[in-house]
Every structure is written in structure tokens, then in C-alpha cells.
Amino acid sequence: MAGEWILMVTAQTPTNIAVIKYWGKRDESLILPVNDSISVTLDPEHLCTTTTVAVSPSFEQDRMWLNGKEISLSGGRFQSCLREIRARATDVENKEKGIKISKKDWEKLHVHISSFNNFPTAAGLASSAAGFACLVFSLAKLMNVKEDHSQLSAIARQGSGSACRSLYGGFVKWIMGKEENGSDSLAVQLADEKHWGELVIIIAVVSSRQKETSSTSGMRESVETSLLLQHRAKEVVPKRTVKMEEAIQNRDFASFAGLTCADSNQFHAVCLDTCPPIFYMNDTSHRIISCVEKWNRSEEAPQVAYTFDAGPNAVLIARNRKAASLLLQRLLYYFPPNADTDMNSYVLGDKSILKDAG
Numbered sequence: 001m002a003g004e005w006i007l008m009v010t011a012q013t014p015t016n017i018a019v020i021k022y023w024g025k026r027d028e029s030l031i032l033p034v035n036d037s038i039s040v041t042l043d044p045e046h047l048c049t050t051t052t053v054a055v056s057p058s059f060e061q062d063r064m065w066l067n068g069k070e071i072s073l074s075g076g077r078f079q080s081c082l083r084e085i086r087a088r089a090t091d092v093e094n095k096e097k098g099i100k101i102s103k104k105d106w107e108k109l110h111v112h113i114s115s116f117n118n119f120p121t122a123a124g125l126a127s128s129a130a131g132f133a134c135l136v137f138s139l140a141k142l143m144n145v146k147e148d149h150s151q152l153s154a155i156a157r158q159g160s161g162s163a164c165r166s167l168y169g170g171f172v173k174w175i176m177g178k179e180e181n182g183s184d185s186l187a188v189q190l191a192d193e194k195h196w197g198e199l200v201i202i203i204a205v206v207s208s209r210q211k212e213t214s215s216t217s218g219m220r221e222s223v224e225t226s227l228l229l230q231h232r233a234k235e236v237v238p239k240r241t242v243k244m245e246e247a248i249q250n251r252d253f254a255s256f257a258g259l260t261c262a263d264s265n266q267f268h269a270v271c272l273d274t275c276p277p278i279f280y281m282n283d284t285s286h287r288i289i290s291c292v293e294k295w296n297r298s299e300e301a302p303q304v305a306y307t308f309d310a311g312p313n314a315v316l317i318a319r320n321r322k323a324a325s326l327l328l329q330r331l332l333y334y335f336p337p338n339a340d341t342d343m344n345s346y347v348l349g350d351k352s353i354l355k356d357a358g
């Protein structure tokens with residue numbers, strides 16, 4: 001392992017948006033949730049994290065840069081991910097560079113990590129999900145970790161809960177698990193990205209500013225003070241996840257949209273039921289909801305589902321390309337970007353939609 005060398009791995013991971021939300025932990029340090037959750041992983045070319053991890057005998061400590069600025073790795077979450085991956089490192093050989101790293105060497109070697117999000121960080125578009133999934137995945141590649149995606153998801157979970165769902169594409173379920181040590185709290189794929197190819201996702205960026213209450217502290221306050229959260233976790237979500245899985249399996253858009261919107265609204269109701277209340281959505285978010293609800297009600301069947309994470313930005317899921325095209329027309333009419341509507345931009349799940357949609 002001697003000499004001056006550097007070994008690097010770069011990985012890219014998309015973000016995921018929950019259609020059945022995770023909000024509340026039963027164990028803060030292991031990041032174990034109070035309910036199952038289900039998400040859809042976005043197309044990697046639109047909202048994703050790109051992370052490069054490097055190792056060299058000349059590095060004196062572990063260091064990390066996020067969007068070009070150095071950040072501290074001393075937090076428990078980064079330390080958990082690094083520790084769990086290092087514990088599973090295996091021998092690495094790079095003949096081209098004449099590098100041989102044994103399992104034991106990894107205990108002494110330090111890493112440098114550089115990560116960029118191509119979308120707003122900490123603004124309610126799940127940057128922690130793409131970020132920690134990408135960190136764990138790239139470190140696992142660098143250190144030749146042989147665990148499968150589900151095992152890696154349980155490690156990413158310890159960085160940020162929602163991150164465990166970004167290890168898979170398509171529709172993903174985070175099973176809350178029963179074990180106290182968290183060994184069965186991991187993500188599984190429900191359906192791959194081709195299963196429901198008709199859906200088109202449009203993200204309306206209402207504000208790219210960093211939110212005032214992080215997801216971590218918001219959900220902690222909800223667990224401590226909201227009775228609605230207890231009811232939601234015990235009575236509502238278990239039944240809703242079963243129905244959501246059925247809707248996804250059957251590509252039943254009416255059920256999917258009904259459940260997605262109801263779950264987003266209940267999550268924000270829990271935020272309001274928190275003491276002091278947390279406001280993630282703003283006026284523009286509410287106007288988007290009204291616009292979609294009104295349109296859905298004027299049609300025979302719902303055309304679009306909406307969901308909002310811990311922030312004001314709307315994730316809109318259209319039943320097909322035609323509905324997406326009509327949705328975009330409406331949005332551009334009612335919320336032209338950079339006017340006094342507070343709307344910053346739109347990100348399309350399918351770039352060619354305006355050209356081909358019927």
C-alpha cells in the first residue's frame with residue numbers, strides 16, 4: 001500500500017419522493033421509523049447527487065465537501081455510515097496503478113469526499129435522501145463492499161431515513177422493521193422503473209431557499225407533541241400502504257392519486273398539529289393544490305397527483321404524457337416562473353413531453 005497514489009470512485013444517485021410519508025422516529029440514533037413508507041425514485045438525469053470518494057495514504061483525516069464547501073464529518077450520521085462501510089471493506093487491487101489495499105489497511109486509510117446536488121439542498125426535495133444514498137454507495141464501491149442493495153439501504157438509513165429508499169429505482173418500500181438493532185429496517189423494490197412508464201413527474205420549485213425547520217428536528221417535535229402522528233402511524237398508514245401497493249401493482253391511477261394526495265395532506269396536518277406548529281407549505285403550495293383538485297374534479301378521473309415533502313415545492317405526478325402536457329400549460333398560465341407567483345422553475349420528468357404529447 002506504500003507510495004503516493006490516489007484511488008477514486010464517482011457515483012450518481014437520484015432522489016426519491018415519498019407517496020406514503022415517513023415522519024417520526026422510534027429510535028433517533030439508529031433512525032428507525034414509526035411507520036412504513038413508499039416512494040418513487042426520480043429519473044437520475046434530473047434531480048440527483050454526484051459524489052466522488054477518494055482514498056490515498058497521503059490523506060491525514062476524513063474530510064468532506066458539499067456543493068464545494070467543506071462540511072464537518074463529526075456528526076453521528078456521517079460517522080455511522082463511514083463506520084458501517086469500513087467494517088465491511090474487503091481487499092482491493094488496481095493492477096494498472098499497482099495498488100493493493102488489504103482489508104486491514106482500510107482501518108488506517110482516510111477518505112476525501114466531494115458531493116454535489118444538482119437541485120436545491122435542504123429545501124424539501126429530499127437532498128438528504130440522494131446525498132446519503134450516494135455517499136454509502138460510492139464508499140461501498142471504493143472499499144469493495146460485497147453487500148446487496150438491501151443491506152446497503154440499511155446503512156444509508158443511518159445517514160438519513162429517506163436515503164434507504166434511493167438505493168433502488170422505481171417504486172420502493174421502506175419496511176419499518178421490528179428488531180431493536182434495526183437489522184430488518186430496510187428498503188425493498190416494489191416495482192422497477194419500467195413498471196409504470198406512463199407516469200410523468202413535474203416538480204414545481206416554489207422556493208429553493210433552505211427550510212427553517214430541518215426534517216430531522218421537525219419530526220422530532222411532531223413525535224413529542226402530535227397526537228395525530230400517533231393515530232396516523234398506528235391506524236392510518238398500515239392500511240394505506242396495503243392499498244398503495246395494490247394501486248401500484250395494478251397501475252390504478254385513481255387510487256394511486258387519491259392515496260398520494262391524502263397522505264401528503266395528512267403529513268402536513270401532522271406538522272400543523274405539532275407544538276409549535278410547523279409550516280412547510282406556503283400560499284403558492286396551497287394554490288397549486290386547489291388548482292389540481294379543481295381540475296381533477298372537473299374530469300371523469302383524476303389526471304394528476306400532488307405531494308409535498310418538508311418544504312413548499314410541489315411534486316406533481318401526471319397519469320400520462322397528455323395529462324402532463326395539459327398540467328404544464330395550466331401551471332405556466334397560473335404560475336409563470338419569475339413573476340409575482342413565487343414560482344422559480346419547473347423540472348420535468350420527461351424532457352420531450354412538450355414536443356410529442358398529443
Ligand code: ADP
Binds near residue numbers: 049115126129160311
Ligand atoms: P431535504 O428536504 O433536502 O432532504 P433535510 O433537512 O432532510 O432536507 O436534509 C438536509 C441535510 O442533508 C443537509 O443539511 C446535509 O446535512 C445533508 N445533505 C444534503 N445533501 C447531501 C449530500 N449530497 N451528501 C451528504 N449529505 C447531504
Ligand code: DP6
Binds near residue numbers: 020021031159160215
Ligand atoms: C417529509 O429522511 O430527511 O421527506 O431521517 O431525519 O434525515 P432524517 O429525515 P428525512 O425525512 C424525510 C421526510 C419526508 C418524507 C419522506 O421522505 O418519507
Ligand code: CO
Binds near residue numbers: 127129
Ligand atoms: Co431529507
